[in-house]
Amino acid sequence: xxxxxAALCSHCLLPVGRRxxxxxxxxxxxxxxxxxxxxxxxxxxxxxxxxxxxWFLIRLGTGSxxxxxxxxxxxxxxxxxxxxxDRRVLPTIHLLLWALxxxxxxxxxxxxxxxxxxxxxxxxxxxxxxxxxxxxxxxxYSTLAVFHGGGHLYFxxxxxxxxxxxxxxxxxxxxxxxxxxxxAPLLAAEGELATVIEAGQERRRPVRELHAGMLIxxxxxxxxxxxxxxxxxxxxxxxxxxxxxxxxxxxSPGASVLAxxxxxxxxxxxxxxxxxxxxxxxQICRSVREALRxxxxxxxxxxxxxxxxxxxxxxxxxxxLGYWVHRLPLDExxxxxxxxxxxxCPCAVGLAAPMAHSLGIGQLARHGCLVRSPGALExxxxxxxxxxxKTGTLTLGRPRLVDLVSDGVGDDEVLARLAGxxxxxxxxxxxAIAFAASARGIDPIVAGEVRILPGRGLRGMVHGEAVAxxxxxxMHELGWVVPPALRERAELMAASGHSVVFVGWSVDALxxxxxxxxxxxxTPLPEARATVEALARLGLRVVLLSxxxxxxxxxxxxxxxxxxxxxxxxxxxxxxALDQYRARHGAVAMVGDGLNxxxxxxxxxxxxxxxxxxDLARETADLVLPADGLWLxxxxxxxxxxxxxxxxxxxxxxxxxxxxxLTCAVLGLLQPILAAVVMAGSSLLVVxxxxxxxxxxxxxxxxxxxxxxxxxxxSEPGPTAQRRSRALALLKAQS
Amino acid sequence: xxxxxxxxxxxFAGSFHCIGMCGGFACALGADARGASATSLRHMxxxxxxxxxxxxxxxxxxxxxxxxxxxxxxxxxxxxxxxxASLDVGQRALAVTAGLLMILMALRFFGVRGWHGVTSGFAxxxxxxxxxxxxxxxxxxxxxALGVLNGFLPCPLVYAMVAQxxxxxxxxxxxxxxxxxxxxxxxxxxxxxxxGRLLAPxxxxxxxxxxxxxxxxxxxxxxxxxxxxxxxxHGLHHIWHIT
Numbered sequence: 018x019x020x021x022x023a024a025l026c027s028h029c030l031l032p033v034g035r036r037x038x039x040x041x042x043x044x045x046x047x048x049x050x051x052x053x054x055x056x057x058x059x060x061x062x063x064x065x066x067x068x069x070x071x072w073f074l075i076r077l078g079t080g081s082x083x084x085x086x087x088x089x090x091x092x093x094x095x096x097x098x099x100x101x102x103d104r105r106v107l108p109t110i111h112l113l114l115w116a117l118x119x120x121x122x123x124x125x126x127x128x129x130x131x132x133x134x135x136x137x138x139x140x141x142x143x144x145x146x147x148x149x150x151x152x153x154x155x156x157x158y159s160t161l162a163v164f165h166g167g168g169h170l171y172f173x174x175x176x177x178x179x180x181x182x183x184x185x186x187x188x189x190x191x192x193x194x195x196x197x198x199x200x201a202p203l204l205a206a207e208g209e210l211a212t213v214i215e216a217g218q219e220r221r222r223p224v225r226e227l228h229a230g231m232l233i234x235x236x237x238x239x240x241x242x243x244x245x246x247x248x249x250x251x252x253x254x255x256x257x258x259x260x261x262x263x264x265x266x267x268x269s270p271g272a273s274v275l276a277x278x279x280x281x282x283x284x285x286x287x288x289x290x291x292x293x294x295x296x297x298x299x300q301i302c303r304s305v306r307e308a309l310r311x312x313x314x315x316x317x318x319x320x321x322x323x324x325x326x327x328x329x330x331x332x333x334x335x336x337x338l339g340y341w342v343h344r345l346p347l348d349e350x351x352x353x354x355x356x357x358x359x360x361x362c363p364c365a366v367g368l369a370a371p372m373a374h375s376l377g378i379g380q381l382a383r384h385g386c387l388v389r390s391p392g393a394l395e396x397x398x399x400x401x402x403x404x405x406x407k408t409g410t411l412t413l414g415r416p417r418l419v420d421l422v423s424d425g426v427g428d429d430e431v432l433a434r435l436a437g438x439x440x441x442x443x444x445x446x447x448x449a450i451a452f453a454a455s456a457r458g459i460d461p462i463v464a465g466e467v468r469i470l471p472g473r474g475l476r477g478m479v480h481g482e483a484v485a486x487x488x489x490x491x492m493h494e495l496g497w498v499v500p501p502a503l504r505e506r507a508e509l510m511a512a513s514g515h516s517v518v519f520v521g522w523s524v525d526a527l528x529x530x531x532x533x534x535x536x537x538x539x540t541p542l543p544e545a546r547a548t549v550e551a552l553a554r555l556g557l558r559v560v561l562l563s564x565x566x567x568x569x570x571x572x573x574x575x576x577x578x579x580x581x582x583x584x585x586x587x588x589x590x591x592x593x594a595l596d597q598y599r600a601r602h603g604a605v606a607m608v609g610d611g612l613n614x615x616x617x618x619x620x621x622x623x624x625x626x627x628x629x630x631x632d633l634a635r636e637t638a639d640l641v642l643p644a645d646g647l648w649l650x651x652x653x654x655x656x657x658x659x660x661x662x663x664x665x666x667x668x669x670x671x672x673x674x675x676x677x678x679l680t681c682a683v684l685g686l687l688q689p690i691l692a693a694v695v696m697a698g699s700s701l702l703v704v705x706x707x708x709x710x711x712x713x714x715x716x717x718x719x720x721x722x723x724x725x726x727x728x729x730x731x732s733e734p735g736p737t738a739q740r741r742s743r744a745l746a747l748l749k750a751q752s
Numbered sequence: 753x754x755x756x757x758x759x760x761x762x763x764f765a766g767s768f769h770c771i772g773m774c775g776g777f778a779c780a781l782g783a784d785a786r787g788a789s790a791t792s793l794r795h796m797x798x799x800x801x802x803x804x805x806x807x808x809x810x811x812x813x814x815x816x817x818x819x820x821x822x823x824x825x826x827x828x829x830x831x832x833x834x835x836x837a838s839l840d841v842g843q844r845a846l847a848v849t850a851g852l853l854m855i856l857m858a859l860r861f862f863g864v865r866g867w868h869g870v871t872s873g874f875a876x877x878x879x880x881x882x883x884x885x886x887x888x889x890x891x892x893x894x895x896x897a898l899g900v901l902n903g904f905l906p907c908p909l910v911y912a913m914v915a916q917x918x919x920x921x922x923x924x925x926x927x928x929x930x931x932x933x934x935x936x937x938x939x940x941x942x943x944x945x946x947x948g949r950l951l952a953p954x955x956x957x958x959x960x961x962x963x964x965x966x967x968x969x970x971x972x973x974x975x976x977x978x979x980x981x982x983x984x985x986h987g988l989h990h991i992w993h994i995t
Contacts, residue, residue, distance in 0.1 A: 078897020082801055085808035085900070089927060092811050096818065096923040 025309060026050035028058040029193035030200050031371045038135070052128045052145075053186030057194060076124050077183070083121035084176035087114055091173035111170055115163045118172035122156050125179035142327045144362040150331075151358040151689065152178045158351060169348050171355075171689075178359055178693040185697030189368060192704030196372050196711075199379030202240070202277070203305045211242040214286075224276075224299070231289045235280045244276045244296040245287040252283035257383070277301070304389050308378060313391040315664055316370035323363045330361035330679075337683050345685075352689060356682035360692035361675060365699040369667035372707040377660035384716055385643030386653055393639035396623045397654060398661035402602040403552055404595060406609035406617070407563035407573050410627050410647065411545045416445055416516060416537035418453040422506045423533035429459055431533040434484050435520050436461035438477050442469060446518060449537055472564045472587040474518070483523040497521050497529040510536035511566045539569070544648040544718070545577040551651035553578075555658075558602060562591050562617070591617040608650065609638075625650070652716035663710055667703045674699040756932040759913070762970065763936020766909045766963035777902055778941050781895060794895045799938055801899020806910065806934040807927050809903070813918035814926020817846055843921055844978040850919035851975025857912035858968035862961065912967045919974050 024033045027047035039048050040055055049055040056073065090110055093099065099107050132145040155175040162170055209224045214232040224242045227233070232248065235241050241254065253265040256278040265281060268274060274287060277298030334357040341350035378388045388394060405411050421428050436454035439447035440461060454461060464484065467477035473494065474487015485495055489507070492499050499507075499519065507517045515538050521531035542548075549559050561582035563570040570584035583594050591607075595617060598605050607621035618624030619637035626638035627647055642649055678695050681687040687695070781798055820843075903910075913933045917926035 074901065075891075075893040075897040078801065078900040079893050082804055082896055082900045085804055089804075089808055089811045092815050092923040093927070096815070 028054035030197040053190035057190035181693040196376040249286035365671035387641040397657035412539040416539035420536040437464040441467040507534040759932035760936040762966035763933040767937040767940035798895040798899040803934040805903020806930040810917040810930025811927040817921040847978030850915040853915040854971030
């Protein structure tokens with residue numbers, strides 16, 4: 018039975034790939050990507066009364082017992098313990114070795130043989146084939162030597178090679194599972210069960226079958242399976258998986274809870290607010306799973322090389338045998354060829370990229386950063402320039418209304434119409450307008466047929482009149498008149514770096530007129546400057562691409578210290594700007610938030626969405642940072658570089674190791690057992706080198722250099738509140 | 753033979769230490785439903801598995817010593833290598849290393865910590881957990897496998913003995929060293945299986961101290977072979993021939 022290649026391994030959470038197979042453990046069907054994961058999983062889950070796991074350990078133990086005794090006797094033979102008078106016992110010892118080796122080879126070699134067979138039936142040669150061929154040849158030769166007399170015995174080689182490869186695979190899998198430890202909670206959503214209360218009875222049901230409105234019970238210590246509202250019970254929750262912030266949040270009836278967070282200390286009864294598969298957690302799980310399933314470019318190249326490697330090695334072993342057989346006794350020539358087979362096993366190459374990747378993805382995920390495409394980390398490591406969107410990315414994204422100039426209409430009327438229209442927008446200015454309207458007690462007028470015009474504004478119908486709000490360009494596009502007085506004031510506002518929005522509505526069926534100009538102020542994020550500086554220290558150029566006025570863009574660019582800025586860009590112009598930068602500086606990344614950035618994020622080599630990015634932006638982004646997570650960006654870039662250099666180092670090690678060892682083996686300088694040790698060592702080296710990524714420091718908030726704790730104060734202090742009150746004062750002064 | 757007798761005694765004394773972890777396994781292995789002989793076989797298999805792991809480690813360490821010191825110790829391998837006077841530079845370096853390792857291990861038995869992280873190994877805890885699943889199994893494969901895997905569990909006593917085995921510079925010597933030590937642990941471990949309860953802590957403490965003293969002495973002797981080659985030729989000769 019062969020699983021779909023897109024499935025993930027039950028043990029190490031890496032894609033199962035073509036070598037995958039399924040096996041029942043503890044009565045559950047599990048998928049494994051390799052034999053090593055199968056061993057490691059069974060060893061790990063062996064604490065229960067699981068017969069499968071125990072059976073497996075028995076085989077391993079018995080196999081070790083046999084091969085250790087073979088090794089022991091062989092060592093004694095080699096060291097000359099049976100010379101002289103003791104020579105008589107040698108044939109008996111040989112028979113004993115054969116009797117020990119036969120079951121040992123069968124027991125230890127069976128999984129390798131099975132893999133070789135199942136792959137061979139599909140016309141593929143894997144590295145297992147090399148091991149099987151090598152050890153069977155040694156066994157067959159030695160058996161002949163026992164029964165037809167003469168020659169050395171290589172039972173120790175046959176059994177120890179199998180033993181060492183089993184051990185190597187196990188260690189490798191154990192390392193891989195450790196690498197994907199951080200990923201486990203991010204992949205759990207699909208298999209999660211929830212305790213649903215139906216007709217007064219509790220029933221366990223899979224999360225994907227849940228509908229909105231169901232009652233779900235969550236015990237303390239359990240993961241909350243769905244988004245919902247607390248109906249009953251008080252507790253604390255830890256939302257680290259979703260928000261990246263590990264801190265306890267107090268929850269009482271009526272409070273909302275997020276799927277994926279852990280219910281810490283009290284039983285909760287939750288009413289599900291959406292279908293089980295729609296929670297943000299489930300979406301995260303799907304996207305992480307997707308990212309893991311695809312292999313990156315480096316890995317694809319490595320896989321292709323490995324694919325070509327096996328037949329090549331078989332040929333090389335044949336040539337080696339052919340060469341040495343004329344110069345050495347048959348058994349020694351065979352041993353040399355065997356070393357070639359064993360030492361060329363390209364296990365480490367296949368391990369080089371996926372492990373570093375899953376470690377990187379897992380660590381980013383622990384801090385709330387989602388990697389959506391497998392190549393994103395490698396691409397991010399190679400960029401030279403980061404382009405930022407302004408609004409909501411480098412700035413608070415919550416602009417405040419600071420000025421309103423109207424032309425012949427009341428401010429309240431302008432705000433009421435505008436608020437009705439902007440209800441349909443997710444743009445940062447919409448919230449400012451809603452806030453200003455509610456602060457003055459104005460009810461928005463319901464607008465219909467609202468259309469968002471990306472980069473320019475939006476238009477709709479209010480009371481049968483066409484209403485539009487947006488830039489001067491929009492007014493021009495619509496052919497609406499902007500009164501000179503209004504235009505003058507607006508230019509003044511824009512010159513001081515504020516965002517300006519014109520509001521107009523139709524005079525008759527054909528023509529409209531701008532009635533008011535509103536100016537908004539948006540402050541850079543407190544951490545923006547430190548972030549940009551940190552990026553510059555990493556050797557990156559930072560540019561600002563804004564759809565806003567030149568004045569506003571220049572003001573923010575100066576405030577955060579970016580190298581360059583371009584303003585007044587429509588989404589298409591942002592793409593063109595990215596192309597320009599790409600031509601001059603190489604690969605570029607785009608950081609954005611909101612509807613305007615979707616095309617830009619998709620067009621850049623790496624699209625990075627920050628925070629509560631709108632769904633479209635998130636779809637096109639390769640990387641999603643958590644809300645308020647801009648400060649993580651330098652760390653993410655550094656981490657991506659670490660992942661890439663680890664992958665390259667792994668590949669260099671694995672290939673270098675293989676080539677050197679292969680050369681030694683071809684020249685007959687390497688014993689087969691030593692070759693097996695060397696190979697197990699190379700896998701271990703790659704695993705350990707990848708695990709080094711774990712020891713790199715976590716992100717450190719630039720604004721609080723003293724503490725590196727991920728927790729941060731719940732509310733933003735001072736400046737925001739001050740600005741808000743100033744905006745209100747302004748509004749009051751005008752009315 | 754005195755040398756191996758000493759190792760046997762060290763193993764016997766050391767088995768009071770083994771009772772902590774390995775004794776737990778021996779106890780838990782318990783009785784076989786098919787009667788006393790089946791139970792004995794079960795425990796013999798367990799201990800044989802353990803012994804073979806030890807012997808393997810010993811032979812490997814001995815082979816390593818032999819490889820490092822390419823020239824074999826003058827004289828027959830049947831003689832305990834400790835007796836020989838002519839040690840070359842490689843052998844002396846190995847003897848010093850092994851001796852120091854043994855002394856460090858021995859100090860642990862007297863309560864000097866600090867090596868804990870190194871000796872407890874990185875896969876040890878996982879292995880212990882997984883080994884429990886073997887305890888309840890019937891059949892004779894399980895106790896054997898349990899013994900074999902148990903032999904590889906991190907244990908300062910075994911490490912010290914492996915260091916000693918390496919300093920014999922021969923496969924046979926290393927194997928016999930560990931065999932003598934392993935056989936020394938048999939009585940207590942078999943008794944554990946039979947009696948099925950742990951000894952009083954006071955006795956265990958005394959046993960552990962005794963084992964520590966033995967290892968300390970062995971370590972000092974091994975060290976002195978490396979440091980004072982002349983003494984190895986004369987002074988030690990007398991020590992081994994007291995009995």
